[in-house]
Amino acid sequence: MIALSGVGKRFAGGVEALRDLSFAVADGEFVSLLGPSGCGKSTALRIAAGLLRADAGTVARASEAIGFVFQDATLMPWADALANARLPLDLKGMPRAEANQRAAAALARVGLSGFEKAVPRELSGGMRMRVSLARALAAKPKLLLLDEPFAALDEITRWRLGDDLRRLWREDGLTVLFVTHSVGESAFLSSRVLVIGPRPGAVTADIALADGRDTRLSPATIAAQAAISAALTIADAA
Amino acid sequence: MKALNILSPLLLAAILLGAWQWAIGHWQVPPYVLPAPSAIARAFVGNFGPLMAALASTLTVTLQAFLAATLLGTATAVLFSQSRLLERMLYPYAVILQVTPVVAVAPLILIWVGFERINLALTIVATIVAFFPILAGAALGLKSADFNLVELMRLYGASRWQILWRVRLPTALPYLLAGMKTAGGLALIGAVVAEFVAGSGTATGLAWRIVESGNRLEIATLFAALALLALAGVVIFAALSWLEWALLRRWHESALN
Numbered sequence: 001m002i003a004l005s006g007v008g009k010r011f012a013g014g015v016e017a018l019r020d021l022s023f024a025v026a027d028g029e030f031v032s033l034l035g036p037s038g039c040g041k042s043t044a045l046r047i048a049a050g051l052l053r054a055d056a057g058t059v060a061r062a063s064e065a066i067g068f069v070f071q072d073a074t075l076m077p078w079a080d081a082l083a084n085a086r087l088p089l090d091l092k093g094m095p096r097a098e099a100n101q102r103a104a105a106a107l108a109r110v111g112l113s114g115f116e117k118a119v120p121r122e123l124s125g126g127m128r129m130r131v132s133l134a135r136a137l138a139a140k141p142k143l144l145l146l147d148e149p150f151a152a153l154d155e156i157t158r159w160r161l162g163d164d165l166r167r168l169w170r171e172d173g174l175t176v177l178f179v180t181h182s183v184g185e186s187a188f189l190s191s192r193v194l195v196i197g198p199r200p201g202a203v204t205a206d207i208a209l210a211d212g213r214d215t216r217l218s219p220a221t222i223a224a225q226a227a228i229s230a231a232l233t234i235a236d237a238a
Numbered sequence: 239m240k241a242l243n244i245l246s247p248l249l250l251a252a253i254l255l256g257a258w259q260w261a262i263g264h265w266q267v268p269p270y271v272l273p274a275p276s277a278i279a280r281a282f283v284g285n286f287g288p289l290m291a292a293l294a295s296t297l298t299v300t301l302q303a304f305l306a307a308t309l310l311g312t313a314t315a316v317l318f319s320q321s322r323l324l325e326r327m328l329y330p331y332a333v334i335l336q337v338t339p340v341v342a343v344a345p346l347i348l349i350w351v352g353f354e355r356i357n358l359a360l361t362i363v364a365t366i367v368a369f370f371p372i373l374a375g376a377a378l379g380l381k382s383a384d385f386n387l388v389e390l391m392r393l394y395g396a397s398r399w400q401i402l403w404r405v406r407l408p409t410a411l412p413y414l415l416a417g418m419k420t421a422g423g424l425a426l427i428g429a430v431v432a433e434f435v436a437g438s439g440t441a442t443g444l445a446w447r448i449v450e451s452g453n454r455l456e457i458a459t460l461f462a463a464l465a466l467l468a469l470a471g472v473v474i475f476a477a478l479s480w481l482e483w484a485l486l487r488r489w490h491e492s493a494l495n
Contacts, residue, residue, distance in 0.1 A: 051389050068393055074386045078408045078489045087404075088394045119489045139394070 001027045001175045002048055002143060006057035008200075009043055017043040019200035021057070030169050030176040032186035032193045034228065040201030041179045042147050048177060049145050061143070067136030069146040073128035075120045081107060081131045082116040088139035106138040107131070110164060126157035133161075137168065144169075144176045150185070159216070162189055183232070187224040188216050195231045205231035273458035278465070281458035289447065289459075293466050296429050296443035299357060300474070303364030304425040308418060310365070311372025319380040319406060320398070336370040340428060344435040353436070360432040360443075367428030368421040375417025379410025412490050415482040422474040430467065444470075 003024035010016045017040035025031045033041040046052040047059060049068055067088075075084045083090075085106050089099035104116055110130040120128050129149060136144060146165075150158040166189055169176050180186050186193045187209065195205035207227055212220035255275045261267070262274040269277055282289065314332070318325035344363045351359035383406045391401050433445030444463050451460035486492060 049393060051393060066393065068390060070386045070390070072386065074384060074390060076387065076405065076408065078411075087391075090404075091391065091394045091396045091400060121489055 001025055001029075001062050002177065003060045004044070004048060004054075004057065005060075007044070007047060007054045007059065008056035009040070009047065009052070009054055016200040018047075018054075019202055021196075021202050023194050023203050023206070025175060025177055027062075027175055028173055029192060030166075030174075030178065030190045032190040033177065033179045033196055034183070034186045034193050034232070035181065035196030035201065036198060037181060039196045039198055041196045044196070044201060045145055045147050045177065045179045063142040065140065065142045067139055067141035067144045069129075069132050069136050069144070069149045071148045071151050073120065073125075073132040075128060075131055075135075077120050080117050080119050081112060081123070081134075084120070084131050085134040085138050087135055092139075102140075103134070103138050106134040109137060109168065110134045124157075126153055126161060129153060129157075129161060130164075133165070133168075137172075142175060144174050146176070146178045148179055148181065151181070158185070165189065183225055183228050184216065187228055188213060188221050193224075193228055193231075195228070207231055270455045270457050273461060277458045278461045281456070282462040282465075285459055285462065289444075289462060289466060292442060292444045292447045292463065293470065295357075296426075296433070296445065296467070297470060299360045299364055299429040299432070299443065300425045300470075302357075302361045303368055303428060304418075304422055304474075306361065306365045307368035307372050307421050307425065311369050311417070311421075312376045312414065314373050315376030315380055315410070316402065316407075318377050319402070325377075332370065332373055335366060340367050340431055341435060344432050348432075348436055356436060360429055360436065363432035363435070364425050364428030367431070368425040371417040371420040371424065372414065373417075375413040375415075375420075376410050379413030380406045382413065383409040412482075412486055412492055415478070415485065416492075419475065419478045419482065422478045423471055426467070426471050426474060 005022045005024075007018055007021040008016075009018040021040075021044055023031075033044060035041045043052065047054050048061075049066055050059070050061070051068075076087070082100065082103050086099045086103035089102060094102075104113075107113065107116060107130075110133050112127065112130050112134065115123065115127065120131070123131065132149070149165075150161055153161065162185060165176075168174065176190075178186070178190060191209055193205075193207045193209065194203050195207070196202070197204040207224075209224045209227075210220050212218060213224060215221065259275050262272065273281070314328070318329070340363060343366065347362050347366075348356075348359045351362060353359075380402075383401075387405055388401055391405060396404070429443065430445040433443045434449065436446075437449070444467050447463040448460050448467075451457070451463065482492075
């Protein structure tokens with residue numbers, strides 16, 4: 001579905017963000033890119049999305065149907081929730097009635113029925129993030145890329161959104177690439193975790209997670225957390 | 239609270255006007271030095287027709303200049319936002335236009351455009367005065383668009399034009415409106431300055447009324463014209479403030495409360 005191989009990136013200031021980064025995400029996988037702040041994981045995601053060009057290496061994407069969610073909701077403050085969710089459809093030139101219908105359906109799927117006419121200022125941080133998620137879903141993507149989407153939210157909201165994201169991933173058979181610095185989140189949500197070492201970023205551990213992680217407190221989830229934490233400690237020591 | 243906001247300045251006005259009226263009578267100040275408020279009111283009523291005609295003339299120039307400055311300023315800012323080269327090339331000249339005293343440029347414009355097209359000449363002078371805040375506001379606003387939102391638009395295949403129309407221009411609106419509030423007052427100032435430069439005989443606005451009344455020592459009429467000018471400025475500012483509130487109240491922090 002998406003594969004990066006030997007990707008390197010150096011910014012104009014001379015900072016080397018990535019060196020020889022390689023990984024592949026298969027159809028239907030939910031892969032977390034986990035690492036400390038500044039390790040280049042967001043840069044990797046931007047390169048995967050095609051928002052940024054790599055200096056070295058290759059990026060192969062099977063589909064152009066991408067949804068992208070930023071750490072901030074990144075909504076148009078002057079437009080209501082429906083118009084925000086509709087944005088990718090408007091840009092495609094979809095007829096207004098059909099686009100409205102699909103945007104409203106996407107809002108309903110993230111639990112925002114009845115908030116179509118609300119502008120971002122009238123919504124809470126969690127609800128704004130839901131609109132952002134609905135906007136990504138409205139385009140019916142095959143591949144969903146998320147850049148620390150819950151980092152700015154309180155823990156309770158974060159858990160609810162995580163539950164919803166996992167449900168949407170399963171229902172739609174999405175392929176998800178999820179950048180996070182939360183061990184707990186990656187252990188519960190993903191099917192595989194890629195640990196990225198300190199800058200310049202490269203994959204230091206590739207951990208496939210077992211089934212049975214039905215809740216955040218399931219034994220399998222706790223075991224996954226332990227495995228991921230161990231891999232992080234080794235990455236730090238190296 | 240609202241009533242207090244309106245009533246307290248009015249109360250002060252009543253006190254000051256009363257004191258003024260009393261002082262004129264008490265010290266026997268001659269009306270050609272400082273007329274009493276009652277004399278100004280009489281002059282206003284007595285010259286109501288000509289004063290209104292003069293007001294209409296000045297307001298026409300002001301409004302035309304304001305609209306022209308808004309259109310030209312926004313269009314220039316859009317050009318700047320699309321080409322760094324154009325911006326680097328033209329911005330210094332916009333600044334020169336702004337810092338050169340308009341009183342010094344006005345005679346030249348009057349001569350070039352010709353006194354037979356006096357309204358056009360006045361409008362051009364006033365437009366020059368009002369132009370810069372619009373350009374500066376709109377240019378800053380167009381640059382302030384959320385970087386990630388623009389990236390997202392590109393990811394979804396948006397064209398330059400779509401990014402401009404859907405993200406940059408709405409982002410620029412609060413900045414543009416702030417510029418327009420400044421430009422509204424400046425357009426009026428520009429119109430008045432241009433009338434002064436044009437001198438009597440050709441221009442027919444309030445500034446010309448003020449010059450003429452001064453020459454004839456009709457100080458009460460002069461005050462009446464002055465009061466009308468101030469009132470016009472306040473009304474322009476209030477109208478633009480209302481427009482700002484109406485357009486931004488749902489989504490922008492500046493329009494809260």
